[in-house]
Amino acid sequence: MSKPVSALAAKSDLFDPIVLGPYTLANRIVMAPLTRSRADDEGVPGELQATYYAQRASAGLIISEATNISPQGKGYIRTPGIWSKEQVEGWKLTTKAVHDRGGRIYLQLWHVGRVSHPDLQPGGSLPVAPSAVRAENQQAYTYEGFKPLVTPRALETAEISGIVADYAHAAKRAKEAGFDGVEIHAANGYLLQQFLSDKTNKRTDQYGGSIENRTRIVVEVVDAVVKVWGGDRVGIRLAPLTKFADIGDSNPEPVYLSLVEQLNPFKLSYIHVVEGDTGGDRNPSGAFDLQKLRRAFNGLYMANNNYTLELAVEARAENLADLICFGRPFIANPDLVERLREGAPLATPDPSTFYAGEAKGYTDYPAL
Template sequence: MFQPIKLGPLELKNRIVMAPMTRNRADKGNVPAEMTIEYYAQRASVGLIIAEATQVSDTAQGYASTPGLHTPEQIAEWKKVTDEVHRRGGRIFVQLWHTGRMSHVAFQPNEQAPVAPSAIAANAKTYIPGIGYADTSVPRALETDEIAGVVDDFRTAAANAIKAGFDGVEIHGAHGYLIDAFLRDGSNKRVDRYGGSIENRARFLLEVMQAVVGEIGAERTGVRISPVSPVNDSSESAPQPLFEYVVRELEKLHPVFIHVVEGHTGGPRDNAPFDYEALHRLYSGIWMVNNGYTKEMAIEAITSGRADLVSFGRPFISNPDLVRRFRENAPLNPLFEDAPLYGGVGPHGYIDYPALPD
C-alpha cells in the first residue's frame, strides 16, 4: 500500500487515494473558497487526491455551494489549489459532475427544470439556502439533439481542468447523477438511441468518455461507477450485464483508471449480489476500489491483486495525515461532533483537524 505506482505518466508515491467528497464550501459564483487551497494541500501526502465533484456547466448544479469548472474565475481559483498541492509534492485529479435530476429549480438558470434522461423525479432531497431541505424537482427529459451539447460540456470542463493545473479528471458516472441515470433502467425510460437496450443506455457515458479522452488523453482520464449503490434513488434490474458491457467498452478507450464503489455508498458492502472480479477481469488498466475500506482491507485488496489503488473518504476529512497514521499504526481522529460534514463557515471541521506532531 505504501509502494509507488505508475498512473499513466504520473508516479504516485503510494497506493492510497483521497476519494472525492462534496463539502459545500464554495464561494459566490461557485468558486473554490480560499480555505480550499489549504484543505487539499494538507492532504498532499496521499498518492492521489480526487477533488470534490465539480459542475461542468451552470445547469449541472444540484446542491448549494458546490464548485464549478466552467467560468474563468473558477479556473483561476482552482489553479491556486493545484499549484499548492503540487508545491507540497502531491498529485490531484478533479471529479467532473452533472447532477441531472438530483437538482432543484432553485439551482437552475431562470429556475428552469433540471435535465435527466426521462421526466422522472428522484425520491430525494437537496438543501436550499434560506429554505431548507426540499424535494428534488421534476426534471425534463433531454431532447435527443441536446445530448451532444452536454457531452461537449464535459469535454470543455476537462480542458478547463488542465488549464487549472489538474493532473487529470475523473468522470462521475456513479450515484444516480446524470450519467448514472442514463445507465439505469429505473431512471431511463427513453425510446431513442439513448434508451432501451444496455448498449443504448451506456451510449451517453461512452460518448462523454470519448470526448474527454479525445480532448485531454486517456492517460489523464478516469471514471467512477457504482454498480449496485441505491443512493439518490438509483435502481437497475440487471446490474451485472450492464456494467460488464460498460467496462468492456471502456477497455477499448482505456481510461487511466476505473474507480468502483463496492456496495451501498457509505453503507453495507453486501447490499446486493455482484461479481466485481468479473468486471476487473475485463479491464487491463488501474483498478481503484472504494467504500468502507480499513487499512487492513486495503492491504489485502492490493497484495491479492484485487485492486491497484484504494480510495478513502471520511477518514481523510478528519485525518489530513492519514497516510502517515496508516504507516505508523497511529490512532485516527474521530470526526468533530460539532462540525458539519457539509457546508459550514470558517475553518472548524474543514482545515483544523490535527496532524501528528513532527
C-alpha cells in the same frame, strides 16, 4: 531518521509507489471525492480549498470534490464549478498548493441531472434527466434549506450533444487550472448513471432501451474528455450496486460489463468502483461479483467503500484492487497516510461540519 512503520503496514505494498498513466504516485492510497460545500455562491474555490487539499497531499492521488461542469449540472449549494474563468483561477490555487507539496490531483467532473431543484438551476428551470422520473424521498440542499426533489424534465435527443460538449469544455478548463487529470463521475445516482439505469431511463430513442443505447452517452462523454486529456489521464467512477439518490438497475451486471468493455479502447488510467451501496455494505451478498469488472478492464482498478487499513491490506494481498480510496477518514486526518503507516489512532470527524461553513471542521484538524 526513518519514520516508524506498523507491523501491518510493513508487510503490505499499500505504501509503495505505483505508476498511474504518466505519473508515479507515492503510494496506492487515494483521497476519495468529498463534497464539502465551501466554494462561494458562484462556484469559485479559493485559498481555503488550497489549504485543505495541500494538507492532504501525501495521498498518492487526490480526487477533488465533485465539480459542476455547467450551471445546469449543479445540485447542492456552494459546490465548485469548472466552466468559468473565475473558477479556473480559483482552482489554480489548489493545484499549485498540492503540487508544491509533491502531490497529484485529479478533478472530478459532475452533472447531477435530476438530483437538483429549480432553486439551484439557471432561471429556476426544471432539472434535466434521461426521463421525467422523480427521485422518491430525496431532498435538495438549497439556500433555503432542504427541499424535496421535483420531477425533472426529460432531455430532448438534440440536447444531449450539448451535455457532452459541456463535459469537453469542463475538461479543457480543468487542464487550464493545472490538474493532473480528470475523473468522470458516472456513479451515485447522478446524470450519467441515470442514463445507465433502467429505473431512471425510460427513453425510446438511441439513448434508451438496450444496453448499447443506455451506455451511449457515457461512451460519448469519455470520448470527448479523452480527446482533451488522452486516456492515460482520465478515470471514471462507477457504482453498479448503489441505491443512492433512488437509483438502481434490474440487472446491472451486463450493463457494466458491456460499459467496461467499451471503455477499454480509450485506455483509461483507472476505473473507480464503489463496491456496494454508497456509504453502505461492501459488495453485499446476492450482488454480482465486482471482480468481474476488474478482470474485464485493461487498466487499474480503484476500490472504494468504507475501507480500513486492515481491509486495504487484505485487498492488496489478494490482488483485489490496485488502488484503495479512503473518504471520510481524510476529513479529520489530513495526515491519514502517515497515521495508517505508523498504526496511529485516527481522529473522528464532526458530521455537523461536513457540508458548508468555513475553516471549522475543514482545515482545522491537526496532524499528529
